[in-house]
Amino acid sequence: xxxxxxxxxxxxxxxxxxxxxxxxxxxxxxxxxxxxxxxxxxxxxxxxxxxxxxxxxxxxxxxxxxxxxxxxxxxxxxxxxxxxxxxxxxxxxxxxxxxxxxxxxxxxxxxxxxxxxxxxxxxxxxxxxxxxxxxxxxxxxxxxxxxxxxxxxxxxxxxxxxxxxxxxxxxxxxxxxxxxxxxxxxxxxxxxxxxxxxxxxxxxxxxxxxxxxxxxxxxxxxxxxxxxxxxxxxxxxxxxxxxxxxxxxxxxxxxxxxxxxxxxxxxxxxxxxxxxxxxxxxxxxxxxxxxxxxxxxxxxxxxxxxxxxxxxxxxxxxxxxxxxxxxxxxxxxxxxxxxxxxxxxxxxxxxxxxxxxxxxxxxxxxxxxxxxxxxxxxxxxxxxxxxxxxxx
Amino acid sequence: xxxxxxxxxxxxxxxxxxxxxxxxxxxxxxxxxxxxxxxxxxxxxxxxxxxxxxxxxxxxxxxxxxxxxxxxxxxxxxxxxxxxxxxxxxxxxxxxxxxxxxxxxxxxxxxxxxxxxxxxxxxxxxxxxxxxxxxxxxxxxxxxxxxxxxxxxxxxxxxxxxxxxxxxxxxxxxxxxxxxxxxxxxxxxxxxxxxxxxxxxxxxxxxxxxxxxxxxxxxxxxxxxxxxxxxxxxxxxxxxxxxxxxxxxxxxxxxxxxxxxxxxxxxxxxxxxxxxxxxxxxxxxxxxxxxxxxxxxxxxxxxxxxxxx
Numbered sequence: 001x002x003x004x005x006x007x008x009x010x011x012x013x014x015x016x017x018x019x020x021x022x023x024x025x026x027x028x029x030x031x032x033x034x035x036x037x038x039x040x041x042x043x044x045x046x047x048x049x050x051x052x053x054x055x056x057x058x059x060x061x062x063x064x065x066x067x068x069x070x071x072x073x074x075x076x077x078x079x080x081x082x083x084x085x086x087x088x089x090x091x092x093x094x095x096x097x098x099x100x101x102x103x104x105x106x107x108x109x110x111x112x113x114x115x116x117x118x119x120x121x122x123x124x125x126x127x128x129x130x131x132x133x134x135x136x137x138x139x140x141x142x143x144x145x146x147x148x149x150x151x152x153x154x155x156x157x158x159x160x161x162x163x164x165x166x167x168x169x170x171x172x173x174x175x176x177x178x179x180x181x182x183x184x185x186x187x188x189x190x191x192x193x194x195x196x197x198x199x200x201x202x203x204x205x206x207x208x209x210x211x212x213x214x215x216x217x218x219x220x221x222x223x224x225x226x227x228x229x230x231x232x233x234x235x236x237x238x239x240x241x242x243x244x245x246x247x248x249x250x251x252x253x254x255x256x257x258x259x260x261x262x263x264x265x266x267x268x269x270x271x272x273x274x275x276x277x278x279x280x281x282x283x284x285x286x287x288x289x290x291x292x293x294x295x296x297x298x299x300x301x302x303x304x305x306x307x308x309x310x311x312x313x314x315x316x317x318x319x320x321x322x323x324x325x326x327x328x329x330x331x332x333x334x335x336x337x338x339x340x341x342x343x344x345x346x347x348x349x350x351x352x353x354x355x356x357x358x359x360x361x362x363x364x365x366x367x368x369x370x371x372x373x374x375x376x377x378x379x380x381x382x383x384x385x386x387x388x389x390x391x392x
Numbered sequence: 393x394x395x396x397x398x399x400x401x402x403x404x405x406x407x408x409x410x411x412x413x414x415x416x417x418x419x420x421x422x423x424x425x426x427x428x429x430x431x432x433x434x435x436x437x438x439x440x441x442x443x444x445x446x447x448x449x450x451x452x453x454x455x456x457x458x459x460x461x462x463x464x465x466x467x468x469x470x471x472x473x474x475x476x477x478x479x480x481x482x483x484x485x486x487x488x489x490x491x492x493x494x495x496x497x498x499x500x501x502x503x504x505x506x507x508x509x510x511x512x513x514x515x516x517x518x519x520x521x522x523x524x525x526x527x528x529x530x531x532x533x534x535x536x537x538x539x540x541x542x543x544x545x546x547x548x549x550x551x552x553x554x555x556x557x558x559x560x561x562x563x564x565x566x567x568x569x570x571x572x573x574x575x576x577x578x579x580x581x582x583x584x585x586x587x588x589x590x591x592x593x594x595x596x597x598x599x600x601x602x603x604x605x606x607x608x609x610x611x612x613x614x615x616x617x618x619x620x621x622x623x624x625x626x627x628x629x630x631x632x633x634x635x636x637x638x639x640x641x642x643x644x645x646x647x648x649x650x651x652x653x654x655x656x657x658x659x660x661x662x663x664x665x666x667x668x669x670x671x672x673x674x675x676x677x678x679x680x681x682x683x684x685x686x687x688x689x690x691x692x693x694x695x696x697x698x699x700x701x
Contacts, residue, residue: 091499097499100498116495116498116499117495117496117498118498121497132475134468134471134495135493135494135495136492138495197492197493197495206492246465249492249493250492251492
């Protein structure tokens with residue numbers, strides 16, 4: 001037995017190129033469906049875990065998937081906007097804690113999340129460095145944002161215009177970084193958090209400017225009567241909120257009419273959750289309420305369907321590869337006819353020769369399986385980090 | 393189909409990139425303190441909250457004693473206190489505009505005038521202006537010294553009771569008892585002011601500052617305001633404007649938030665106008681409390697209407 005193994009081993013080493021090709025192809029064919037399954041399984045866990053941690057999301061009627069992806073992962077297109085008055089509506093029901101989200105703007109490619117202090121309590125994320133949001137114009141960076149931009153408390157980050165060709169639009173706002181969040185290995189690491197009111201300033205719903213009654217602003221005044229002053233574009237509007245000009249910042253109109261993208265609703269119990277969902281049952285309601293876990297389950301079903309097609313394809317390719325490998329072994333036996341005859345003539349039994357050939361096949365297959373297991377382990381351990389480094 | 397697949401791929405990548413530690417749970421409850429802390433934005437609210445809450449709550453009002461809390465901007469330490477409070481009691485009616493400029497836990501912020509928003513007085517004469525993409529807009533405001541109408545003060549106290557009861561339901565009876573006593577005192581104050589103001593609704597009065605709108609409306613006072621400060625000498629232009637006002641509003645008394653300068657009092661007297669202090673009590677009084685300050689106001693107002701007779 002040991003002799004057969006030794007001879008098989010020597011044969012494989014001698015034909016190392018052919019052996020390497022065989023092992024590589026079999027390894028990949030074993031690894032691909034298993035590795036894909038591991039990756040999809042990890043993705044599914046991530047998706048459902050964050051979705052399960054978020055009981056309900058309320059948003060304007062439209063695509064529930066867009067609403068959930070924007071609210072949970074701060075990705076996808078901006079969903080239809082809703083009014084802040086909806087937050088008051090939820091509070092009034094006393095059925096849930098309502099946390100508003102306004103995820104529309106970006107700064108240096110990272111999403112700006114306008115919200116309230118309750119969001120940080122809800123997600124249980126704490127400040128690692130600096131302080132939490134305190135005044136208008138403050139921002140707190142997610143851990144990855146701070147590392148990737150290389151900035152921290154005391155420095156600043158500027159919001160990006162929604163449209164670079166909109167010269168008459170809202171000025172970018174220079175936001176003061178007051179804190180960095182603890183690393184949470186979640187989408188919160190990749191976001192910049194501001195107070196909801198700061199997001200409204202970025203939008204242009206609130207602003208600060210020179211006092212039109214002061215002499216310095218005279219050049220910007222186009223007309224003035226007892227009831228109205230008209231100023232032109234020369235009026236200095238502040239693009240940074242400082243202790244010196246914060247007094248001049250103000251909002252026009254009813255805050256209830258201001259925009260948000262979603263509300264995270266947190267009912268204290270299942271009864272309250274059911275009652276709250278009942279309040280949004282009417283088809284005439286301009287808002288919708290969705291359990292994120294249901295939306296993500298539907299998405300996962302689609303992903304799993306696609307995954308099963310991929311696995312079928314991989315299995316078919318795998319079978320053909322194995323057939324090719326079998327062919328390689330058979331052809332190899334034909335090529336080795338003289339070698340086998342020589343072994344018979346020098347006294348080798350047919351059984352011993354059979355053992356040698358079987359040992360060669362077993363060594364190739366087991367090496368491939370071991371390598372595939374190693375690759376699967378690496379995928380499960382470092383797959384997310386590798387994808388993050390290569391793609392994100 | 394392609395865009396959907398791209399979207400799904402993006403989601404997978406995003407999800408893979410995050411090893412979440414989230415779990416489905418309501419946020420961890422705030423630490424239960426032995427005595428819950430309530431922060432307020434002015435002194436009347438502190439008084440009401442202390443009367444309603446009794447020993448069950450610790451009421452904090454961190455504004456310095458020498459400023460008007462309506463125009464105060466809390467420093468970092470005070471803001472940290474507000475952010476860490478179990479409950480924040482605000483006045484509403486646009487009082488304390490700093491609330492729009494800071495980050496506070498919205499779910500713990502109570503506006504005591506929300507229940508009677510329709511009774512708030514919108515200020516006239518605010519100028520509108522136009523610039524930028526937002527179009528014409530106004531910096532108009534709302535009169536905010538709601539607590540000078542004792543009936544509105546009682547409704548603010550009721551809002552505090554409701555907030556306390558919702559937050560700490562096990563003390564509902566104590567809160568109700570505290571509120572009942574406070575409401576009784578406030579209604580007695582309302583009756584006292586009403587009694588002395590009765591039959592004097594036509595009597596012209598001046599106010600050194602436009603802060604008595606709710607007092608005037610509730611008790612039918614014929615009040616016109618100027619913009620004078622008790623610790624500043626009026627300019628010649630201000631005296632000229634006052635003479636203009638007096639020509640069609642022959643007031644014999646001017647209400648002041650605080651004791652005016654002696655020279656101002658003398659010059660007013662030469663114009664036939666006596667000065668009387670009606671303390672709006674927005675900040676902590678040096679002596680007494682909200683109720684005693686208001687009763688002192690009532691006594692001084694009695695002198696005004698006594699002379700008016």
